[in-house]
Amino acid sequence: MSDLMQIYHKLFTHYGPRDWWPAESPFEVAVGAILTQNTNWSNVEKAIVNLKAAAVLSSPAICALERGRLEELIRPSGFFRQKAERLQLFTNHLRDHYAHDLQGLLQRSLNTARAELLALKGVGPETADSILLYAGERPSFVVDAYTGRLFGRLGLLSGSENYMQIRALFMTGLPTEVPLYNEYHALIVAHCKEFCRKKPRCTGCPLTAICPYNLHQ
Numbered sequence: 010m011s012d013l014m015q016i017y018h019k020l021f022t023h024y025g026p027r028d029w030w031p032a033e034s035p036f037e038v039a040v041g042a043i044l045t046q047n048t049n050w051s052n053v054e055k056a057i058v059n060l061k062a063a064a065v066l067s068s069p070a071i072c073a074l075e076r077g078r079l080e081e082l083i084r085p086s087g088f089f090r091q092k093a094e095r096l097q098l099f100t101n102h103l104r105d106h107y108a109h110d111l112q113g114l115l116q117r118s119l120n121t122a123r124a125e126l127l128a129l130k131g132v133g134p135e136t137a138d139s140i141l142l143y144a145g146e147r148p149s150f151v152v153d154a155y156t157g158r159l160f161g162r163l164g165l166l167s168g169s170e171n172y173m174q175i176r177a178l179f180m181t182g183l184p185t186e187v188p189l190y191n192e193y194h195a196l197i198v199a200h201c202k203e204f205c206r207k208k209p210r211c212t213g214c215p216l217t218a219i220c221p222y223n224l225h226q
């Protein structure tokens with residue numbers, strides 16, 4: 010079994026299925042992916058609750074919303090002016106090219122859809138890959154700061170790799186399976202919150218037996 014799969018199985022055995030991403034629709038996932046930039050998930054949830062309560066959690070509704078009202082609704086997510094602009098650029102794009110149908114974008118070839126998302130202001134690789142994987146069920150591995158930290162400590166990354174190099178480690182080293190990509194990213198996040206924090210809590214960590222960082226402490 011590859012190192013990546015061995016790590017996956019240990020994490021999955023310890024944490025079980027993560028059921029990530031919590032959302033009622035692909036569009037809600039995409040909105041959450043934009044709102045979660047530079048904030049924690051509990052703040053995103055408050056903003057999503059506000060959007061639902063105002064019955065505006067749809068592409069046409071966000072597109073038509075007065076900017077100040079949108080800012081007010083998503084204020085709990087932080088950077089609300091910037092994020093309101095990004096949400097409306099995203100929904101304007103869906104309106105102009107896909108008649109507000111997100112699936113139209115998500116079902117293009119993976120590289121085309123990814124490039125299209127990345128061309129939108131404020132959509133970086135992590136946001137684009139989150140939308141592709143969790144909203145579109147496309148095999149695009151999501152990398153975040155947790156991924157770099159954990160796999161650096163596990164000795165699979167040197168620390169000098171960029172986003173695409175880290176993504177390639179997973180996309181070439183794992184079977185191309187959406188449920189696996191989905192679960193793996195969520196397990197990495199769970200593990201880095203629970204054990205592999207900035208200051209790691211190695212005692213009791215399910216990866217202690219195979220982690221060089223722990224063995225050298």
Ligand code: SF4
Pocket residue numbers: 159162163204205206209210211214215216217220221222223
């Ligand atoms: S043993 Fe420590 S450094 Fe290694 S993965 Fe676990 S918490 Fe992180």
